Amino acid sequence: MSDSPDAVISTSKAAARIRAAAVDAFADAGYGGTTTRDIAARLDMSPAAMYPHYRSKEELLFAISYEGHTEALKVVEDANLPEEGPSVRLRELISVFASWQASHHCLARVVQYELTALTPGHYRTVVALRRNMTQVVRNAVDAGVASGEFTIPDAEGVTLALMSLCVDVCRWFPAGNYTDPKDIGDLYGDLALRMVGAN
């Protein structure tokens, strides 16, 4: 495996199984508390057999983070409908992102909370994907401000809060009566419109 993002997410079944086992292992013991040997053991593999796919725990974390961020970005980009009015657009963006974070909460926890364990190069690659995602939401917020549909104290702060609200879903989901990702999406879509003061 190289540092090239294209090479990271191998479509081979073996590599996908290793990534899935790593997500489970990190969820159980944290990234710092997991060894490549632990991950291989979950698959009845030897560490040597895992090596051609992923040479280190950090490479695996990068593959998982890159895949998770790419998937979430795609979901958000697919829901981005600039031809709709800003309210419909923002509601849809926040709704799909929040429900994705709920549906994929185990993966998302690894992706969100172990970022700082990446090498500087890998960290930069992943942060660029995050920045793209934030920009999609920011553009919708700015469009609503430009059209006069939204009234907000500060576009940067409100966008930060909207992204933060969605990201944190993976930490607490499920909770109480909120056990269906669709319910989170509906609630958060409504709350987003309130936060931007949509009229």
Added chain:
Amino acid sequence: MSDSPDAVISTSKAAARIRAAAVDAFADAGYGGTTTRDIAARLDMSPAAMYPHYRSKEELLFAISYEGHTEALKVVEDANLPEEGPSVRLRELISVFASWQASHHCLARVVQYELTALTPGHYRTVVALRRNMTQVVRNAVDAGVASGEFTIPDAEGVTLALMSLCVDVCRWFPAGNYTDPKDIGDLYGDLALRMVGAN
């Protein structure tokens, strides 16, 4: 040290120094990636010298989590002003909690993200504190609904979102122009009133 919360937060200077070193160690390598030996080494202590204060890494995590949650709960309870109207009350609660999470983001990360590593008994103790904190906010939300000042889709969901927004501050703080905990508090107090549809 016993399981009794009262015994957990020793006021001795040595115990406080050990807790602070543990927060730094967990921040650097994660709870799973840290040993009691690592923590002792940061203080030029032997693991044996640490033992009378904290017998295990989990005891230390409990002490840190208990202390962090108790402090945050106190800040929120002190800001709870039922004699004010619901809007002033809710704004103040969210504002102080959000800025506490910013000011104490290193401690708060350990407190928020390593909860599942606690023993079941310790976990229950900490979760009870979290429940108390949520209840303070929920009471303010309910008071606003009862008085007709707030219009919300669902009190449970909105309270969950308000708490989530504040908790997640510790993950991203500082970011962009938001580097002063006071600015987070002001922004989040405003956003809270929007989320409950305060009139």
